[in-house]
Amino acid sequence: MINQGPVITIDGPSGAGKGTVSQLIAEKLGWHILDSGALYRLLALAVAHHGMSADDVDTLKVLAEHLDIQFQQTEQGAIDIVLEGEVVTQAIRTEEVGNCASKLAAIPAVREGLLLRQRAFSQSPGLVADGRDMGTVVFPSAQIKIFLTASAQERAQRRAQQLQQKGETVNLEALIKVIEERDERDANRAIAPLVPAAGALVIDSTELTIEQVVEIIFAEAVKAGLV
Numbered sequence: 001m002i003n004q005g006p007v008i009t010i011d012g013p014s015g016a017g018k019g020t021v022s023q024l025i026a027e028k029l030g031w032h033i034l035d036s037g038a039l040y041r042l043l044a045l046a047v048a049h050h051g052m053s054a055d056d057v058d059t060l061k062v063l064a065e066h067l068d069i070q071f072q073q074t075e076q077g078a079i080d081i082v083l084e085g086e087v088v089t090q091a092i093r094t095e096e097v098g099n100c101a102s103k104l105a106a107i108p109a110v111r112e113g114l115l116l117r118q119r120a121f122s123q124s125p126g127l128v129a130d131g132r133d134m135g136t137v138v139f140p141s142a143q144i145k146i147f148l149t150a151s152a153q154e155r156a157q158r159r160a161q162q163l164q165q166k167g168e169t170v171n172l173e174a175l176i177k178v179i180e181e182r183d184e185r186d187a188n189r190a191i192a193p194l195v196p197a198a199g200a201l202v203i204d205s206t207e208l209t210i211e212q213v214v215e216i217i218f219a220e221a222v223k224a225g226l227v
């Protein structure tokens with residue numbers, strides 16, 4: 001693997017705060033960011049758009065390798081995610097797309113198809129990589145490995161708040177069930193299951209604020225001489 005700079009991996013279950021924390025750490029360090037879940041979500045959307053079958057694993061692998069994706073900076077400094085020419089930044093964030101992504105993510109050919117694309121994000125001055133297998137499979141030599149978790153109840157409440165802010169109606173019990181199902185599938189699949197990487201620092205954020213989590217990880221970066 002060509003490593004173009006240091007890597008901090010942040011793995012963990014859905015809603016643990018990986019994306020939020022990765023963004024803040026990357027901003028603080030001036031590093032690149034990889035939201036690997038977005039790649040699985042984009043693939044799920046592309047599969048639906050093309051009416052493809054999840055059984056056709058050879059075609060899925062080719063699609064994963066060649067998926068036409070762009071991350072475009074907007075004038076406001078946000079990132080637009082573009083799939084095959086269409087802005088899908090919001091469309092990929094639904095629980096339905098997350099669930100389809102999680103089903104595709106259990107297929108070895110899909111993971112192989114996305115592997116090199118993910119590694120290509122490792123560029124100077126450094127990368128913060130958020131996902132499920134960043135520390136175990138994609139960047140096993142990462143300088144810092146974090147496993148960020150929180151109780152399913154807390155994660156569902158955070159997700160509910162997020163959805164309510166977007167004007168969506170939420171059934172908390174149903175959301176907990178969906179989150180637990182996704183956890184179960186991600187943690188028990190045969191390939192690249194969601195487990196803490198060897199040597200990972202496990203952070204349970206159930207009782208922590210976003211700022212406290214960022215502080216802990218930043219302190220690790222200082223300790224490792226990355227800052």
Ligand SMILES: Nc1ncnc2c1ncn2[C@@H]1O[C@H](COP(=O)(O)OP(=O)(O)OP(=O)(O)O)[C@@H](O)[C@H]1O
Pocket residue numbers: 012013014015016017018019020021037158159162205208209210213
């Ligand atoms: N420690 C925290 N305390 C309170 N809210 C938090 C905390 N961490 C994250 N959140 C909030 O929880 C929600 C989910 O966070 P985020 O999207 O970062 O999770 P995630 O782990 O990336 O989830 P996914 O894997 O599904 O993308 C966001 O609204 C975020 O602001």
Ligand SMILES: Nc1ccn([C@@H]2O[C@H](COP(=O)(O)O)[C@@H](O)[C@H]2O)c(=O)n1
Pocket residue numbers: 014036037038040041098101102103105106130131132133134182186
């Ligand atoms: N490294 C990864 C990242 C994600 N997945 C799968 O994609 C689903 C959606 O991810 P989000 O982080 O955007 O919620 C997730 O449930 C995983 O099944 C993965 O397998 N590996």
